[in-house]
Amino acid sequence: MNAKAGLLAAVLFAASSGGTLSAANATTMDFETTPQVLPAIQVANQQRLDGTDRYETAVKISRTIFPGSALTAVLVSGENYPDGLVAGATAARLGAPLLLTTHSSLNPSTAAELKRLNPKQILLVGGSGALDTGMENTLGKILPDTRLLRVSGEDRYQTAAAVSQLFWGSETDSVMLVSGSDFPDALVAGPAAARLGAPLLLSNPAGFDATTGTELRRLKPQTVYVIGKKLASDASAQLRASLPGVSLVPVGGTDRFDTAFNVSQQFWGQGFSGALVTSAQNFPDALSGAVLAKAAGLPVLLSGPTCNSQPVVKRLSTLETKIVLGGAGAVSNEATGKVCPPPVRPTDIVPGQNHIYAAQSYVYPAGQVQDWLLRRQTSPTYPQQKVVFLTFDDGPSANTAQNLQTLASRGVHATFFVATNQLGSAATQQILRQELLNGHAVAVHTASHNYQYLYPRRVCSPANVGADYARAVDTVRSISGPQWGTGAFRYPGGQMSWRGMAPCNQLMASRAMTWIDWNVEIGDALSRSLNASQLLNRMRSQVPRTGNVAVVLMHDSAPKTATVAALPSIIDYFVAQGYSFGVIG
Missing domain, CATH: 3.20.20.370 (Glycoside hydrolase/deacetylase)
Incomplete structure (x- = not known):
């Protein structure tokens, strides 16, 4: 990257044989990591925030929160979710919009929004598998005076730990812990983490990840909220052994929709009356919406693309404020009020036919x-x-x-x-x-x-x-x-x-x-x-x-x-x- 592009600081974490974390080539003194207050915004009831694709939807959300400039912008992959799972809570902590891009090149609508925002610094979350190594050069050409910081690790667990170590102090009241093997639970955990000002760490269902354990010991939280899927069988014992007195609070449900509702009740109160509604089948719109959730004071609920189960429709019908994130292809206009027909099983008889x-x-x-x-x-x-x-x-x-x-x-x-x-x-x-x-x-x-x-x-x-x-x-x-x-x-x-x-x-x-x-x-x-x-x-x-x-x-x-x-x-x-x-x- 040329000199005009500002400071590039790469934070790479690797677990040593002793299980500790070490930072390599870390230069962050010029990057502002102090938590910033997001502007409080009012959103219109029954509104839809969408664009022609996921990248433009993120831009529209950005403009809703930041009609002017922004000190910081956060950039993550719009194609793969693992590194971006922790980006929503981080962007909310930095008071920054979260924008998406493709792996190999900067998306044109994202580039235009970055020029409009003219941030003093941009945080890139994810390694070269998520964002190509040439991304800094591209950003340096369009924003030559902007400082750049890439945070990544050898895997999604190390990336989450790296982000936490960089932007959260040595002791934290609360931590969100969510499975790193899928995105739905993390989509609703990110806004909850943003509401608490807590870091979001990832748990490996196959076995508790050493990197996550090391970062939890550094943070010394009083409460660890376990969102969605249960921890690996060895995780609870390891957490209690390494964090004496820690309170483990599970917040889950029978499925991703139920988990989203229970998370909303846990962190926004039993009588929450408004929510952002986003697709349960894809991740990009909800990633961008985590910052909007913090700014608007709303949780995130999940919806199917064209219809939902009776319990989900009933819950969504009680909302006074409902903002759908993404286009009608992700969540149709009828989806939140339409009950899906019973699922077809392979052994069901085809109606009117003599076979299954x-x-x-x-x-x-x-x-x-x-x-x-x-x-x-x-x-x-x-x-x-x-x-x-x-x-x-x-x-x-x-x-x-x-x-x-x-x-x-x-x-x-x-x-x-x-x-x-x-x-x-x-x-x-x-x-x-x-x-x-x-x-x-x-x-x-x-x-x-x-x-x-x-x-x-x-x-x-x-x-x-x-x-x-x-x-x-x-x-x-x-x-x-x-x-x-x-x-x-x-x-x-x-x-x-x-x-x-x-x-x-x-x-x-x-x-x-x-x-x-x-x-x-x-x-x-x-x-x-x-x-x-x-x-x-x-x-x-x-x-x-x-x-x-x-x-x-x-x-x-x-x-x-x-x-x-x-x-x-x-x-x-x-x-x-x-x-x-x-x-x-």
């Missing part, structure tokens, strides 16, 4: 599968890779439970066309639920399985088929829950087996139901019984004629024990032939 969310990557719509069966390669969507649909009719039964174990052991899935006349017991109802929970598709086969009723004189009866399937759907939904639905069904005996199918097909299509037949049947429904080996051989003889799509008919009713025995070899055959396994939605 975890199955979505291998579900094929029934209409598409029917098209492939009917038109084969003439279908515009016909797959270029081989896919097999293992389907079971007539269950569930005890055999279904065994088949589920086989499918799980092979990591593949099937479509179960259930006969709801088999669902009269608690055991079979539980098997049905397990089919869904295991990622299989549950479609409808029949409620009665009565050929004479469904197809009098072998002619399909639309009225009887419609009533039968309505009963089947209602039964499955009563067991699986109201979210379940299906567009796939299979006629008992198959659509191919009966006369006069057009009226039945039209009726079912009007109910958004698509019939599914098969192009491979293993023979477990033949009048003569086949053993497992015969079932496998019969299936293998048919597969070459199917093209790239095989829909395999099997049965899982109680008599079909040979199918249970054959299933492992059936699955292994399709795996060896390079098929993927799908289910029919």
Whole structure:
């Protein structure tokens, strides 16, 4: 850096083998470290402070607090949070705006704000991994008479200790201690530390950091507030041993939102009526807001980007003053008053579908599968890779439970066309639920399985088929829950087996139901019984004629024990032939 750039003082801390801290190349006599009083400001209710990005948001906050010049400015990375976690409390102590920049170059909006502020000194927090070593040269060119000081350490814990040692005296009433492994707790701890005038130190969840312990012994605090996540198992004992009489006060919650609220109550009082609201999912806006929190006398609460849980919405609705930090992409205009829908779990049924969310990557719509069966390669969507649909009719039964174990052991899935006349017991109802929970598709086969009723004189009866399937759907939904639905069904005996199918097909299509037949049947429904080996051989003889799509008919009713025995070899055959396994939605 050239001579006009002023004084550069680098403070680098390293833990010696004895666990003490030593300062190297530290020249700070020309840098003003005396605490400065921030101007008290009034902020308008329901205001939003934002810019086109995080850098401009920090600038807008700076201008809100400092319409004129500032003695000091603090500069931290806007891309990575570790070194910047302690910067908010430090900037508030120095009575300085906190500005953000990219790692390799000074952000243009930040550069313009620094020129406007014309500070006599700038504090850079973080090493070269956070702020490039050329940052001082850049600053020296635009502010040649400004003193510069970089404070850093070999890691985030040493940086926090270095900042504390430089700007806080040998004894301090209070210290904030927060996890260095994540940012949410630190975002609300920084404003609280600024309110108390206390340093913020970082704790390593994996084990109490020696650097932090050394700095705590130097500070000799009477109270250590542990914010958010609990200390490492060895930390409390080490703190009490090294700081006799210290009061450890945990301030946490069930999650980051709850912790923010409890911190606000702890340090701003039970009846606090205003807050800054910032994103719980990112750090930059809250870093800049720590100084605003001190100037406005407000805590920081966290919000989701578009909605929040009921407790968070209730808390935010009670605020008389609410200032949102950051743009609508970080916290939307509706977020603080909108309750999020219940979270979706992988094992939840997709509303109106016959499978859970975890199955979505291998579900094929029934209409598409029917098209492939009917038109084969003439279908515009016909797959270029081989896919097999293992389907079971007539269950569930005890055999279904065994088949589920086989499918799980092979990591593949099937479509179960259930006969709801088999669902009269608690055991079979539980098997049905397990089919869904295991990622299989549950479609409808029949409620009665009565050929004479469904197809009098072998002619399909639309009225009887419609009533039968309505009963089947209602039964499955009563067991699986109201979210379940299906567009796939299979006629008992198959659509191919009966006369006069057009009226039945039209009726079912009007109910958004698509019939599914098969192009491979293993023979477990033949009048003569086949053993497992015969079932496998019969299936293998048919597969070459199917093209790239095989829909395999099997049965899982109680008599079909040979199918249970054959299933492992059936699955292994399709795996060896390079098929993927799908289910029919």
